[in-house]
Amino acid sequence: MNLPLYEQLALALTAGVLRGAVYALVALGIVLVFRGSGIFNFAQAEFGTTGLFAAYWALEIKGWGYPTSFLFGMGVAIALGLLTERLVIHPLRDSSRVTLLVGTAGVALAAIGFQFWWFNETLVMSMPKINEAFFMTPWGAVVTVQELITLGVLAVVAVGLALFFRSPSGLAIQAAQQEPVASELVGISVRRVSMLTWGIAAALGGLAGILAGPYLTFSAGFLSFGAVGALLPGFMAAVLAGMRSMPGAVAGGLLVGCIEQLSSLSILDGAVPGAGALVLFVFLLGVLLVRPQGIFVGKVATA
Protein backbone atom coordinates (compact mmCIF):
# COMPACT_ATOMS: atom_id res chain seq x y z
CA MET A 1 0.00 0.00 0.00
CA ASN A 2 1.17 3.48 -0.77
CA LEU A 3 -1.14 5.43 1.51
CA PRO A 4 0.36 7.45 4.38
CA LEU A 5 0.46 5.56 7.65
CA TYR A 6 -2.19 7.62 9.44
CA GLU A 7 -4.64 6.99 6.61
CA GLN A 8 -3.93 3.30 6.70
CA LEU A 9 -4.52 3.37 10.45
CA ALA A 10 -7.81 5.20 10.05
CA LEU A 11 -8.95 2.76 7.41
CA ALA A 12 -7.96 -0.25 9.48
CA LEU A 13 -9.66 1.06 12.62
CA THR A 14 -12.86 1.79 10.72
CA ALA A 15 -12.92 -1.68 9.23
CA GLY A 16 -11.95 -3.13 12.62
CA VAL A 17 -14.81 -1.51 14.48
CA LEU A 18 -17.34 -2.48 11.82
CA ARG A 19 -16.19 -6.10 11.71
CA GLY A 20 -15.76 -6.08 15.49
CA ALA A 21 -19.45 -5.32 15.91
CA VAL A 22 -20.23 -8.78 14.51
CA TYR A 23 -17.64 -10.38 16.78
CA ALA A 24 -19.16 -8.53 19.74
CA LEU A 25 -22.65 -9.88 18.98
CA VAL A 26 -21.24 -13.42 18.88
CA ALA A 27 -19.21 -12.77 22.05
CA LEU A 28 -22.31 -11.55 23.91
CA GLY A 29 -24.04 -14.83 23.11
CA ILE A 30 -21.04 -16.85 24.25
CA VAL A 31 -20.77 -14.89 27.52
CA LEU A 32 -24.51 -15.19 28.15
CA VAL A 33 -24.52 -18.98 27.79
CA PHE A 34 -21.36 -19.28 29.87
CA ARG A 35 -22.87 -17.17 32.64
CA GLY A 36 -26.17 -19.00 32.45
CA SER A 37 -25.02 -22.59 32.00
CA GLY A 38 -21.26 -22.59 32.55
CA ILE A 39 -20.78 -23.99 29.05
CA PHE A 40 -18.69 -22.76 26.14
CA ASN A 41 -21.08 -22.90 23.23
CA PHE A 42 -19.42 -23.93 19.98
CA ALA A 43 -22.75 -23.67 18.18
CA GLN A 44 -23.18 -19.95 18.91
CA ALA A 45 -22.09 -18.82 15.43
CA GLU A 46 -24.08 -21.53 13.66
CA PHE A 47 -27.30 -20.33 15.30
CA GLY A 48 -26.51 -17.24 13.23
CA THR A 49 -25.68 -18.96 9.94
CA THR A 50 -28.80 -21.11 10.19
CA GLY A 51 -30.87 -17.99 10.85
CA LEU A 52 -29.22 -16.37 7.84
CA PHE A 53 -30.07 -19.37 5.62
CA ALA A 54 -33.68 -19.19 6.79
CA ALA A 55 -33.90 -15.45 6.16
CA TYR A 56 -32.33 -15.93 2.70
CA TRP A 57 -34.77 -18.73 1.90
CA ALA A 58 -37.74 -16.59 2.96
CA LEU A 59 -36.54 -13.52 1.09
CA GLU A 60 -35.08 -14.93 -2.12
CA ILE A 61 -36.94 -18.21 -2.61
CA LYS A 62 -40.30 -17.38 -1.06
CA GLY A 63 -40.29 -13.63 -1.68
CA TRP A 64 -41.70 -12.74 1.73
CA GLY A 65 -40.31 -9.22 2.03
CA TYR A 66 -37.40 -8.11 4.16
CA PRO A 67 -39.01 -7.55 7.60
CA THR A 68 -40.89 -10.87 7.49
CA SER A 69 -37.83 -12.72 6.27
CA PHE A 70 -35.66 -11.14 8.94
CA LEU A 71 -38.12 -12.17 11.65
CA PHE A 72 -38.40 -15.65 10.15
CA GLY A 73 -34.62 -16.01 10.24
CA MET A 74 -34.58 -14.85 13.86
CA GLY A 75 -37.36 -17.32 14.66
CA VAL A 76 -35.41 -20.20 13.14
CA ALA A 77 -32.24 -19.19 15.03
CA ILE A 78 -34.16 -19.02 18.33
CA ALA A 79 -35.88 -22.34 17.60
CA LEU A 80 -32.48 -23.92 16.99
CA GLY A 81 -31.23 -22.52 20.31
CA LEU A 82 -34.25 -23.88 22.19
CA LEU A 83 -33.94 -27.27 20.48
CA THR A 84 -30.26 -27.39 21.45
CA GLU A 85 -31.21 -26.76 25.06
CA ARG A 86 -33.95 -29.40 25.04
CA LEU A 87 -32.20 -32.13 23.04
CA VAL A 88 -28.54 -31.68 23.99
CA ILE A 89 -27.93 -29.46 27.01
CA HIS A 90 -30.79 -30.61 29.23
CA PRO A 91 -30.23 -34.37 28.81
CA LEU A 92 -26.47 -33.85 29.37
CA ARG A 93 -26.84 -31.40 32.27
CA ASP A 94 -25.13 -33.71 34.75
CA SER A 95 -22.28 -34.61 32.39
CA SER A 96 -18.83 -33.07 32.51
CA ARG A 97 -18.14 -29.77 30.82
CA VAL A 98 -16.06 -31.51 28.16
CA THR A 99 -19.03 -33.67 27.19
CA LEU A 100 -21.20 -30.59 26.92
CA LEU A 101 -18.55 -28.81 24.89
CA VAL A 102 -18.44 -31.71 22.44
CA GLY A 103 -22.24 -31.67 22.46
CA THR A 104 -22.34 -28.05 21.30
CA ALA A 105 -19.67 -28.77 18.68
CA GLY A 106 -21.95 -31.55 17.48
CA VAL A 107 -24.81 -29.08 17.18
CA ALA A 108 -22.61 -26.75 15.14
CA LEU A 109 -21.58 -29.53 12.75
CA ALA A 110 -25.16 -30.78 12.47
CA ALA A 111 -26.30 -27.24 11.68
CA ILE A 112 -23.67 -26.93 8.94
CA GLY A 113 -24.75 -30.28 7.51
CA PHE A 114 -28.35 -29.13 7.57
CA GLN A 115 -27.42 -25.94 5.72
CA PHE A 116 -25.64 -27.91 3.00
CA TRP A 117 -28.60 -30.25 2.64
CA TRP A 118 -31.17 -27.44 2.63
CA PHE A 119 -29.56 -25.64 -0.32
CA ASN A 120 -28.44 -28.75 -2.07
CA GLU A 121 -24.78 -27.94 -1.58
CA THR A 122 -25.02 -24.57 -3.30
CA LEU A 123 -21.63 -23.13 -2.59
CA VAL A 124 -22.16 -19.42 -2.74
CA MET A 125 -25.22 -17.36 -1.94
CA SER A 126 -25.73 -13.67 -1.59
CA MET A 127 -28.10 -12.03 0.88
CA PRO A 128 -29.34 -8.57 -0.14
CA LYS A 129 -28.66 -5.72 2.25
CA ILE A 130 -31.40 -4.03 4.26
CA ASN A 131 -30.27 -0.82 2.59
CA GLU A 132 -27.83 -0.92 -0.29
CA ALA A 133 -26.48 2.62 0.32
CA PHE A 134 -22.89 3.30 1.29
CA PHE A 135 -20.76 6.38 1.73
CA MET A 136 -17.17 7.41 2.07
CA THR A 137 -15.72 8.82 5.25
CA PRO A 138 -13.42 11.90 5.09
CA TRP A 139 -10.46 9.56 5.58
CA GLY A 140 -11.45 7.44 2.62
CA ALA A 141 -13.05 4.39 4.19
CA VAL A 142 -16.12 2.98 2.50
CA VAL A 143 -18.87 2.31 5.01
CA THR A 144 -22.12 0.60 4.10
CA VAL A 145 -25.39 1.46 5.80
CA GLN A 146 -25.74 -2.24 6.54
CA GLU A 147 -22.58 -2.10 8.65
CA LEU A 148 -23.84 0.96 10.50
CA ILE A 149 -27.13 -0.82 11.22
CA THR A 150 -25.15 -3.72 12.74
CA LEU A 151 -23.21 -1.29 14.92
CA GLY A 152 -26.45 0.39 16.02
CA VAL A 153 -28.11 -2.95 16.80
CA LEU A 154 -25.04 -3.92 18.85
CA ALA A 155 -25.35 -0.72 20.89
CA VAL A 156 -29.05 -1.30 21.55
CA VAL A 157 -28.53 -4.97 22.40
CA ALA A 158 -25.62 -4.21 24.75
CA VAL A 159 -27.61 -1.65 26.72
CA GLY A 160 -30.63 -3.94 26.72
CA LEU A 161 -28.63 -6.88 28.07
CA ALA A 162 -27.01 -4.75 30.78
CA LEU A 163 -30.47 -3.69 31.96
CA PHE A 164 -31.80 -7.23 31.63
CA PHE A 165 -29.12 -8.62 33.94
CA ARG A 166 -30.24 -6.25 36.66
CA SER A 167 -33.87 -7.31 36.24
CA PRO A 168 -35.38 -10.21 38.24
CA SER A 169 -35.18 -12.55 35.23
CA GLY A 170 -31.55 -11.61 34.66
CA LEU A 171 -30.74 -12.25 38.30
CA ALA A 172 -32.53 -15.59 38.08
CA ILE A 173 -30.29 -16.67 35.17
CA GLN A 174 -27.19 -15.97 37.26
CA ALA A 175 -28.69 -17.55 40.36
CA ALA A 176 -29.47 -20.75 38.49
CA GLN A 177 -25.85 -20.99 37.38
CA GLN A 178 -24.35 -20.16 40.79
CA GLU A 179 -26.59 -22.40 42.92
CA PRO A 180 -29.09 -24.54 40.99
CA VAL A 181 -30.48 -26.26 44.09
CA ALA A 182 -31.00 -23.03 45.99
CA SER A 183 -32.62 -21.55 42.88
CA GLU A 184 -35.20 -24.34 42.82
CA LEU A 185 -35.75 -23.80 46.52
CA VAL A 186 -36.66 -20.14 46.08
CA GLY A 187 -39.04 -21.13 43.31
CA ILE A 188 -36.95 -20.41 40.20
CA SER A 189 -37.52 -23.08 37.57
CA VAL A 190 -33.97 -23.88 36.47
CA ARG A 191 -35.36 -25.55 33.38
CA ARG A 192 -37.21 -22.45 32.28
CA VAL A 193 -34.22 -20.24 33.03
CA SER A 194 -32.02 -22.47 30.88
CA MET A 195 -34.50 -22.22 28.00
CA LEU A 196 -34.53 -18.43 28.41
CA THR A 197 -30.73 -18.27 28.33
CA TRP A 198 -30.40 -20.36 25.19
CA GLY A 199 -33.26 -18.55 23.50
CA ILE A 200 -31.67 -15.14 24.03
CA ALA A 201 -28.21 -16.42 23.07
CA ALA A 202 -29.60 -17.88 19.85
CA ALA A 203 -31.34 -14.58 19.11
CA LEU A 204 -27.96 -12.81 19.49
CA GLY A 205 -26.44 -15.35 17.10
CA GLY A 206 -29.34 -14.80 14.69
CA LEU A 207 -28.77 -11.04 14.72
CA ALA A 208 -25.07 -11.53 14.00
CA GLY A 209 -25.76 -13.93 11.15
CA ILE A 210 -28.58 -12.08 9.42
CA LEU A 211 -26.93 -8.66 9.78
CA ALA A 212 -23.46 -9.81 8.67
CA GLY A 213 -24.76 -12.11 5.94
CA PRO A 214 -25.04 -9.35 3.33
CA TYR A 215 -21.44 -8.17 3.95
CA LEU A 216 -20.11 -10.84 1.58
CA THR A 217 -21.33 -13.93 -0.17
CA PHE A 218 -22.08 -16.80 2.17
CA SER A 219 -22.24 -20.56 2.32
CA ALA A 220 -22.67 -23.24 4.98
CA GLY A 221 -20.67 -22.53 8.14
CA PHE A 222 -20.46 -18.85 7.18
CA LEU A 223 -20.33 -17.37 10.66
CA SER A 224 -18.13 -20.09 12.22
CA PHE A 225 -15.28 -20.23 9.76
CA GLY A 226 -16.72 -18.96 6.49
CA ALA A 227 -16.32 -15.51 4.98
CA VAL A 228 -17.17 -13.82 8.26
CA GLY A 229 -15.58 -16.31 10.64
CA ALA A 230 -16.74 -14.80 13.89
CA LEU A 231 -16.59 -17.84 16.17
CA LEU A 232 -12.92 -17.67 17.14
CA PRO A 233 -12.74 -13.85 17.29
CA GLY A 234 -15.99 -13.89 19.28
CA PHE A 235 -14.51 -16.47 21.62
CA MET A 236 -11.42 -14.32 22.06
CA ALA A 237 -13.57 -11.31 22.84
CA ALA A 238 -15.47 -13.38 25.41
CA VAL A 239 -12.19 -14.51 27.02
CA LEU A 240 -11.00 -10.89 27.15
CA ALA A 241 -14.25 -10.20 28.99
CA GLY A 242 -13.40 -12.91 31.50
CA MET A 243 -16.35 -14.94 30.06
CA ARG A 244 -18.55 -12.85 32.39
CA SER A 245 -18.71 -9.17 31.53
CA MET A 246 -21.28 -7.99 28.98
CA PRO A 247 -19.68 -4.56 28.41
CA GLY A 248 -16.38 -6.43 28.24
CA ALA A 249 -17.69 -8.66 25.46
CA VAL A 250 -18.62 -5.58 23.43
CA ALA A 251 -15.29 -3.86 24.04
CA GLY A 252 -13.48 -7.14 23.41
CA GLY A 253 -15.26 -7.68 20.10
CA LEU A 254 -14.37 -4.21 18.86
CA LEU A 255 -10.77 -4.58 20.07
CA VAL A 256 -10.33 -7.96 18.40
CA GLY A 257 -11.73 -6.54 15.16
CA CYS A 258 -9.28 -3.62 15.28
CA ILE A 259 -6.24 -5.75 16.12
CA GLU A 260 -7.08 -8.11 13.28
CA GLN A 261 -7.29 -5.25 10.79
CA LEU A 262 -4.26 -3.38 12.12
CA SER A 263 -2.01 -6.41 11.99
CA SER A 264 -3.00 -7.21 8.44
CA LEU A 265 -1.82 -3.86 7.15
CA SER A 266 1.65 -4.06 8.64
CA ILE A 267 4.78 -5.08 6.78
CA LEU A 268 4.25 -8.44 8.44
CA ASP A 269 1.36 -9.26 6.16
CA GLY A 270 3.51 -8.96 3.07
CA ALA A 271 6.08 -11.31 4.50
CA VAL A 272 3.83 -13.66 6.45
CA PRO A 273 0.49 -14.58 4.90
CA GLY A 274 -2.28 -14.69 7.55
CA ALA A 275 -0.44 -12.33 9.87
CA GLY A 276 -3.77 -10.91 11.03
CA ALA A 277 -4.89 -14.14 12.64
CA LEU A 278 -1.38 -14.81 13.94
CA VAL A 279 -1.11 -11.47 15.74
CA LEU A 280 -4.58 -12.01 17.19
CA PHE A 281 -3.65 -15.36 18.71
CA VAL A 282 -0.35 -14.06 20.04
CA PHE A 283 -2.25 -11.19 21.63
CA LEU A 284 -4.77 -13.57 23.20
CA LEU A 285 -1.97 -15.75 24.57
CA GLY A 286 -0.30 -12.69 26.04
CA VAL A 287 -3.49 -11.57 27.71
CA LEU A 288 -4.13 -15.02 29.14
CA LEU A 289 -0.60 -15.17 30.53
CA VAL A 290 -0.73 -11.72 32.14
CA ARG A 291 -4.37 -11.40 33.10
CA PRO A 292 -6.14 -14.78 32.89
CA GLN A 293 -9.27 -13.26 34.43
CA GLY A 294 -9.70 -11.05 31.35
CA ILE A 295 -8.96 -7.38 30.75
CA PHE A 296 -12.41 -5.89 30.74
CA VAL A 297 -13.45 -7.18 34.13
CA GLY A 298 -14.08 -4.68 36.85
CA LYS A 299 -14.39 -5.17 40.57
CA VAL A 300 -17.98 -6.34 40.46
CA ALA A 301 -18.01 -9.41 38.31
CA THR A 302 -21.80 -9.51 38.14
CA ALA A 303 -22.18 -6.15 36.39
Next chain:
Amino acid sequence: MAVLEISDLVVGYGSFPVLHGIDFVVEEGEVCVLLGLNGAGKTTTVATIAGLLKPSSGQVLFEGKSLGRKSPSARVKAGISLSPEGRRVFPRMTVGQNLRLGAWSQRRQPRVVKRQTELVLDYFPRLAEREHQLAGTLSGGEQQMLAVGRAVMSSPRLLIIDEASLGLSPTLAKVVWEATARIAADGTTVLMVEQNAGALPFADRALIMEKGTLIHTAVGDDVKNVNLREAYLGV
Protein backbone atom coordinates in the same frame (compact mmCIF):
# COMPACT_ATOMS: atom_id res chain seq x y z
CA MET B 1 -54.20 -28.15 63.18
CA ALA B 2 -51.32 -30.10 61.77
CA VAL B 3 -49.44 -27.99 59.23
CA LEU B 4 -47.36 -30.96 58.20
CA GLU B 5 -48.33 -34.60 58.34
CA ILE B 6 -45.87 -37.29 57.28
CA SER B 7 -47.12 -40.82 57.00
CA ASP B 8 -45.16 -43.97 56.29
CA LEU B 9 -42.57 -42.09 54.25
CA VAL B 10 -40.05 -44.28 52.45
CA VAL B 11 -37.25 -42.59 50.50
CA GLY B 12 -34.13 -44.04 48.92
CA TYR B 13 -31.31 -43.17 46.59
CA GLY B 14 -31.59 -45.66 43.77
CA SER B 15 -32.31 -49.00 45.41
CA PHE B 16 -30.63 -47.94 48.65
CA PRO B 17 -33.34 -47.07 51.20
CA VAL B 18 -32.59 -44.19 53.58
CA LEU B 19 -35.95 -43.61 55.26
CA HIS B 20 -37.78 -46.75 56.35
CA GLY B 21 -41.33 -45.44 56.73
CA ILE B 22 -41.45 -42.56 59.16
CA ASP B 23 -44.54 -40.82 60.60
CA PHE B 24 -44.79 -37.49 62.37
CA VAL B 25 -46.82 -34.29 62.55
CA VAL B 26 -45.88 -30.67 63.04
CA GLU B 27 -48.60 -28.51 64.55
CA GLU B 28 -49.31 -24.94 63.50
CA GLY B 29 -47.13 -22.27 65.11
CA GLU B 30 -44.70 -24.60 66.84
CA VAL B 31 -40.97 -25.06 66.56
CA CYS B 32 -40.18 -28.66 65.84
CA VAL B 33 -36.61 -29.93 66.06
CA LEU B 34 -35.60 -33.03 64.12
CA LEU B 35 -32.55 -34.31 65.94
CA GLY B 36 -30.17 -37.06 64.96
CA LEU B 37 -26.62 -38.03 64.16
CA ASN B 38 -24.98 -37.82 60.76
CA GLY B 39 -26.63 -40.21 58.32
CA ALA B 40 -29.82 -40.57 60.35
CA GLY B 41 -31.91 -39.39 57.38
CA LYS B 42 -32.78 -35.88 58.58
CA THR B 43 -31.73 -34.07 55.41
CA THR B 44 -33.40 -36.73 53.28
CA THR B 45 -36.62 -36.12 55.21
CA VAL B 46 -36.67 -32.36 54.69
CA ALA B 47 -35.40 -32.57 51.09
CA THR B 48 -38.39 -34.81 50.38
CA ILE B 49 -40.77 -32.34 52.03
CA ALA B 50 -39.29 -29.55 49.88
CA GLY B 51 -39.68 -31.65 46.73
CA LEU B 52 -35.98 -32.15 45.96
CA LEU B 53 -36.35 -35.92 46.40
CA LYS B 54 -39.24 -38.16 45.38
CA PRO B 55 -40.51 -40.68 47.95
CA SER B 56 -40.89 -44.28 46.85
CA SER B 57 -43.97 -44.54 49.04
CA GLY B 58 -45.82 -42.73 51.79
CA GLN B 59 -47.44 -39.34 52.01
CA VAL B 60 -46.62 -35.74 52.80
CA LEU B 61 -49.66 -33.64 53.68
CA PHE B 62 -49.27 -29.87 53.91
CA GLU B 63 -52.23 -28.11 55.55
CA GLY B 64 -54.26 -31.24 54.93
CA LYS B 65 -53.49 -31.53 51.21
CA SER B 66 -51.18 -34.08 49.65
CA LEU B 67 -48.13 -32.53 47.98
CA GLY B 68 -48.00 -35.44 45.55
CA ARG B 69 -45.21 -34.95 43.03
CA LYS B 70 -45.23 -31.15 43.09
CA SER B 71 -41.98 -29.48 42.05
CA PRO B 72 -39.90 -27.52 44.57
CA SER B 73 -41.04 -24.23 43.05
CA ALA B 74 -44.70 -25.25 43.32
CA ARG B 75 -44.11 -26.06 47.00
CA VAL B 76 -42.58 -22.62 47.58
CA LYS B 77 -45.72 -21.08 46.10
CA ALA B 78 -47.81 -23.34 48.34
CA GLY B 79 -46.01 -21.96 51.41
CA ILE B 80 -43.08 -24.27 52.20
CA SER B 81 -39.58 -22.83 52.29
CA LEU B 82 -36.31 -24.67 52.95
CA SER B 83 -33.05 -23.11 54.05
CA PRO B 84 -30.81 -25.88 52.75
CA GLU B 85 -27.92 -27.73 54.30
CA GLY B 86 -24.65 -25.98 53.51
CA ARG B 87 -26.42 -22.59 53.21
CA ARG B 88 -26.11 -22.40 49.43
CA VAL B 89 -26.27 -18.63 49.19
CA PHE B 90 -25.71 -17.13 45.71
CA PRO B 91 -22.02 -16.31 46.17
CA ARG B 92 -21.48 -13.76 43.41
CA MET B 93 -24.54 -11.72 44.30
CA THR B 94 -25.03 -9.14 46.98
CA VAL B 95 -26.91 -9.81 50.19
CA GLY B 96 -29.73 -7.62 48.89
CA GLN B 97 -29.93 -9.56 45.61
CA ASN B 98 -29.96 -12.87 47.51
CA LEU B 99 -32.90 -11.66 49.55
CA ARG B 100 -34.76 -10.37 46.51
CA LEU B 101 -34.33 -13.75 44.82
CA GLY B 102 -35.74 -15.36 47.95
CA ALA B 103 -38.98 -13.57 47.16
CA TRP B 104 -38.94 -14.84 43.56
CA SER B 105 -42.37 -16.47 43.92
CA GLN B 106 -43.79 -13.08 44.94
CA ARG B 107 -41.76 -10.85 42.64
CA ARG B 108 -44.88 -9.28 41.19
CA GLN B 109 -45.99 -8.00 44.60
CA PRO B 110 -43.42 -5.32 45.46
CA ARG B 111 -45.21 -4.45 48.69
CA VAL B 112 -44.88 -7.99 49.97
CA VAL B 113 -41.20 -8.06 48.96
CA LYS B 114 -40.59 -4.79 50.80
CA ARG B 115 -42.43 -6.00 53.91
CA GLN B 116 -40.49 -9.28 53.99
CA THR B 117 -37.17 -7.51 53.42
CA GLU B 118 -37.82 -5.22 56.39
CA LEU B 119 -38.83 -8.21 58.47
CA VAL B 120 -35.68 -10.18 57.61
CA LEU B 121 -33.40 -7.22 58.26
CA ASP B 122 -35.13 -6.82 61.62
CA TYR B 123 -34.53 -10.49 62.48
CA PHE B 124 -30.92 -10.27 61.31
CA PRO B 125 -29.62 -6.68 61.70
CA ARG B 126 -26.18 -7.93 60.59
CA LEU B 127 -27.54 -8.45 57.09
CA ALA B 128 -28.63 -4.81 56.88
CA GLU B 129 -25.00 -3.74 57.42
CA ARG B 130 -23.86 -6.08 54.65
CA GLU B 131 -26.64 -5.42 52.15
CA HIS B 132 -24.30 -4.46 49.29
CA GLN B 133 -21.61 -7.02 50.03
CA LEU B 134 -21.21 -10.13 47.86
CA ALA B 135 -22.64 -13.12 49.72
CA GLY B 136 -19.56 -15.23 48.97
CA THR B 137 -17.46 -12.85 51.07
CA LEU B 138 -19.62 -13.15 54.21
CA SER B 139 -18.55 -15.12 57.27
CA GLY B 140 -20.13 -18.53 57.91
CA GLY B 141 -22.51 -17.13 60.50
CA GLU B 142 -23.59 -14.30 58.24
CA GLN B 143 -24.13 -16.71 55.35
CA GLN B 144 -26.33 -18.82 57.63
CA MET B 145 -28.36 -15.75 58.58
CA LEU B 146 -28.67 -14.93 54.89
CA ALA B 147 -29.79 -18.48 54.03
CA VAL B 148 -32.51 -18.37 56.70
CA GLY B 149 -33.45 -14.80 55.75
CA ARG B 150 -33.70 -15.73 52.10
CA ALA B 151 -36.03 -18.61 53.00
CA VAL B 152 -38.22 -16.21 55.01
CA MET B 153 -38.52 -13.87 52.00
CA SER B 154 -41.15 -16.08 50.32
CA SER B 155 -43.49 -15.54 53.34
CA PRO B 156 -43.67 -19.27 54.10
CA ARG B 157 -46.19 -20.83 56.47
CA LEU B 158 -43.74 -23.68 57.06
CA LEU B 159 -40.07 -22.73 57.34
CA ILE B 160 -37.59 -25.61 57.27
CA ILE B 161 -34.00 -24.95 58.36
CA ASP B 162 -31.45 -27.67 57.71
CA GLU B 163 -28.53 -27.54 60.19
CA ALA B 164 -28.38 -23.86 60.99
CA SER B 165 -25.73 -24.43 63.66
CA LEU B 166 -23.32 -26.45 61.53
CA GLY B 167 -19.87 -24.87 61.63
CA LEU B 168 -20.98 -21.97 63.83
CA SER B 169 -19.63 -21.02 67.23
CA PRO B 170 -22.04 -21.77 70.11
CA THR B 171 -22.73 -18.04 70.48
CA LEU B 172 -23.55 -17.58 66.79
CA ALA B 173 -25.66 -20.74 66.71
CA LYS B 174 -27.68 -19.29 69.57
CA VAL B 175 -28.17 -16.02 67.68
CA VAL B 176 -29.61 -17.95 64.73
CA TRP B 177 -31.85 -20.11 66.96
CA GLU B 178 -33.13 -17.04 68.81
CA ALA B 179 -34.02 -15.38 65.51
CA THR B 180 -35.76 -18.61 64.49
CA ALA B 181 -37.78 -18.54 67.70
CA ARG B 182 -38.84 -14.97 66.87
CA ILE B 183 -39.86 -16.04 63.35
CA ALA B 184 -42.02 -18.76 64.91
CA ALA B 185 -43.49 -16.35 67.44
CA ASP B 186 -44.55 -14.16 64.52
CA GLY B 187 -46.69 -17.02 63.24
CA THR B 188 -44.50 -19.19 61.00
CA THR B 189 -44.33 -22.88 61.78
CA VAL B 190 -40.69 -23.97 61.96
CA LEU B 191 -39.09 -27.36 61.38
CA MET B 192 -35.38 -27.38 62.29
CA VAL B 193 -32.95 -30.15 61.49
CA GLU B 194 -30.14 -30.33 64.04
CA GLN B 195 -27.31 -32.50 65.25
CA ASN B 196 -26.80 -30.06 68.05
CA ALA B 197 -29.00 -30.65 71.12
CA GLY B 198 -28.46 -26.99 72.03
CA ALA B 199 -31.51 -26.28 69.84
CA LEU B 200 -33.83 -28.20 72.18
CA PRO B 201 -34.61 -25.28 74.55
CA PHE B 202 -36.17 -23.49 71.55
CA ALA B 203 -38.39 -26.43 70.58
CA ASP B 204 -42.05 -27.21 71.25
CA ARG B 205 -41.59 -30.65 69.76
CA ALA B 206 -38.56 -32.86 69.40
CA LEU B 207 -38.22 -35.79 67.02
CA ILE B 208 -35.22 -38.03 67.29
CA MET B 209 -34.07 -40.00 64.29
CA GLU B 210 -31.68 -42.88 63.97
CA LYS B 211 -30.78 -44.89 60.86
CA GLY B 212 -33.80 -43.79 58.87
CA THR B 213 -36.42 -44.30 61.56
CA LEU B 214 -38.00 -42.10 64.20
CA ILE B 215 -37.05 -43.46 67.59
CA HIS B 216 -38.44 -40.87 69.97
CA THR B 217 -40.97 -38.02 70.01
CA ALA B 218 -41.38 -35.47 72.78
CA VAL B 219 -43.94 -32.68 72.95
CA GLY B 220 -44.26 -29.61 75.20
CA ASP B 221 -42.65 -29.94 78.61
CA ASP B 222 -41.38 -33.41 77.76
CA VAL B 223 -38.92 -31.82 75.34
CA LYS B 224 -36.92 -30.53 78.29
CA ASN B 225 -36.87 -33.99 79.77
CA VAL B 226 -35.67 -35.77 76.65
CA ASN B 227 -33.00 -38.10 77.81
CA LEU B 228 -30.54 -37.69 74.99
CA ARG B 229 -28.35 -40.50 76.17
CA GLU B 230 -31.26 -42.84 75.96
CA ALA B 231 -32.58 -41.33 72.78
CA TYR B 232 -29.27 -41.29 70.95
CA LEU B 233 -27.54 -44.30 72.34
CA GLY B 234 -30.45 -46.43 73.47
CA VAL B 235 -28.98 -46.98 76.95
